[in-house]
Amino acid sequence: KEILKLNLQKDHEKVASLVTKADIILMGLPAKVQSKYSLLFEDCQKLSRSGAYLEMTSSRNKAFGMHDLNALAQSNLLELHIKGSSSTDQWIAPPFLPVAGITFASHLATECLAAHLQSLKAGGWVRRTVAMEEAVENLMVPLYSKKLKESEQQEFLHNGRYPCYAIYPLKDKGHLAVASVELKYWQRFCEAFKIELAPQERFSNDKRVFKIIAQELSQYSFERAQTLCENLDACVSLTGP
Numbered sequence: 001k002e003i004l005k006l007n008l009q010k011d012h013e014k015v016a017s018l019v020t021k022a023d024i025i026l027m028g029l030p031a032k033v034q035s036k037y038s039l040l041f042e043d044c045q046k047l048s049r050s051g052a053y054l055e056m057t058s059s060r061n062k063a064f065g066m067h068d069l070n071a072l073a074q075s076n077l078l079e080l081h082i083k084g085s086s087s088t089d090q091w092i093a094p095p096f097l098p099v100a101g102i103t104f105a106s107h108l109a110t111e112c113l114a115a116h117l118q119s120l121k122a123g124g125w126v127r128r129t130v131a132m133e134e135a136v137e138n139l140m141v142p143l144y145s146k147k148l149k150e151s152e153q154q155e156f157l158h159n160g161r162y163p164c165y166a167i168y169p170l171k172d173k174g175h176l177a178v179a180s181v182e183l184k185y186w187q188r189f190c191e192a193f194k195i196e197l198a199p200q201e202r203f204s205n206d207k208r209v210f211k212i213i214a215q216e217l218s219q220y221s222f223e224r225a226q227t228l229c230e231n232l233d234a235c236v237s238l239t240g241p
Contacts, residue, residue, distance in 0.1 A: 008037045028056040052115035055129045071100035071136045107135035163209045164202035174222040174240020188234035
């Protein structure tokens, strides 16, 4: 691949040449800028017989901007983060990973391929608008369905419902991320760290089980845990210094 940095004002002919050869055009410039430098969909149509023109936008309503946090809030997915926050401050820090933006990138790649194939089949231009808001609704919202929202359940596998999928502090530094969901992994984890719990207790909602694991793991130094995890296939991983 080749990455070019061009000045729209000075390199207008070069940009036009690239449009002529392009199979896919991803447009993220404001409409005023597109118009000023002849990069509107209609302009691109004049430069080439066919292609896929995808306009990237954060919100379906182009009159309003939207960031990662806004997309998560509007879809109610942010509620899970808020409920799981242990912050005692008057405000809550957002999730570290920009998951809405990451989802948007994946959705955009799929839309590019679909539009390109459609363009090839039609033998002409295909125009689509792809919004981050739409990507979150299509790819993430189904994971937190209306039925789940209306239920009293607030914790699920991936946000702390079960002791087999949680993060536990070690004795001196760092944490152990435990994702021993399957029976074989749970048994190996318990055996390696000498934790006496029954197989079914990995899916227990009883905080007692969490406390037992936390108490046992708090006896292990980071170095000791590192040694145990080195050849342990149990879906457990160290995080920290």
